[in-house]
Amino acid sequence: MEMICERETTSSSSEIPYLQKDWIEAQDSLKRNLVVEDDFTWRLPASSEEKEMEKEWSRLKYVGGVDVSFSKDDPSIACGTLVVLDLHTLEVVYQDSSVVKLHIPYVPGFLAFREAPVLLPLLEKMKTDVHPCYPQLLMVDGNGLLHPRGFGLACHLGVLTNLPTIGIGKNLHHVDGLTQSGVRQLLEAKGNCREEDLITLVGRSGCTLGVAMQSTQGSLKPIYISIGHRVSLATAITIVKMTCKYRLPEPIRQADIRSRDYLRKRLLS
């Protein structure tokens, strides 16, 4: 005789309500290790004559980017991709992908539990191989502090890998009273919280959660930058600007493109 566990069937918003409690605990637990200030050994690239005087290893050079794409036929088939770019040339110097079957659904606010298991092995592999291009900083397609509990995918990956990370969102996650229309209004009103091509995202609580940046002249649609781990917002903005040839910073864009190509090649879809 086996016990039949009664499943929750009244909730239409989630198939697995009992797990979310565990997920929230996990996020709160990991968040205790979160660092939201500059905390790294390298410095930004030299811009002038000081170049000759500096040691190469002390400068930020290897910037990683991660993304996950999905099969159009089978949405549970995912391809995680890690790329590393040379910050100076913005060329891809390392690339790795892995196709896996996912069993965890996407639930807003819990993206990390779906995507981190795909991405972490790619980073671990590089680290155990002591690869010379192991990233000094990681850009993540997903938010960091800009999250319902202040601990999005970028923070999650940062804490688990102990890497400095920056969160990049392509759409605004409505959090702490922030809305797309509100952001658009601020973008148009070239006065208040706006400085040049970016506006600070301050939630109802008064916390600064990130910035919306019009990274390219041609695109009205901003990208949303937030702290991941061990990088201040000001530094995050500086680094994102250094890598934006197009709307998305190159590490994210390249991971995105190559992830999709890899899946297409392997599944002929």
Add this chain to the structure above:
DNA sequence: GCGACAG
């Protein structure tokens, strides 16, 4: 109660 909700 209803709608909103990163990828």
Add this chain to the structure above:
DNA sequence: ATCTTGTCGC
């Protein structure tokens, strides 16, 4: 995330 063609423009 993914489904989708052409098209306007530098």
